[in-house]
Amino acid sequence: MGKGLLNVGISLPDALLDEFDEFIEKRGYSSRSEGIRNAIRSYISYYEWMGNIKGHFIGTIAIIYENTKRDISDALDVQHHYSHLIRSSVHIYFGQDDCFEVVLLDGSGEEIKKLAEAMMTLKGIKISKLTTLALKEKI
Structure with a gap:
């Protein structure tokens, strides 16, 4: 996987996007993109943790x-x-x-x-x- 950034389009309900925007503002993220990257990292980490349930x-x-x-x-x-x-x-x-x-x-x-x-x-x-x-x- 390359190190460059890719633009990705997603569809979200208005209410969910509004809630996310409030969250990223309160947390001090510089942009939606940074908030989404962090959320994806968290999701990947959670999935990896689930893989170790033995x-x-x-x-x-x-x-x-x-x-x-x-x-x-x-x-x-x-x-x-x-x-x-x-x-x-x-x-x-x-x-x-x-x-x-x-x-x-x-x-x-x-x-x-x-x-x-x-x-x-x-x-x-x-x-x-x-x-x-x-x-x-x-x-």
Whole structure:
């Protein structure tokens, strides 16, 4: 990959761009581009961290998604393929269009990562966050 800068166009909802602009101003970034570069670096670092989840873990996947998106409930059935990892979940409706769900997990770090990736890429997911703790032995 070259060291030069490339121009990239992306499409964003107005509200998200406005929120991002407020963020970069508060943080003191010199430009949107610098803020976006930092966000991409952070995303890459998070993905690399996820790649190191090996062994026995407990954790949570927290997601916020639009409940008005067609088939989002069916799409979240991906959890059924990983039911052996899921110990509990909490589902909360807030606002007219959004749901918050937290899934509590216990098992193989590799499988927890696969479940998190499958959930975070579903259409309608606004925010997703995987948090894990390594366990040397089962509690």
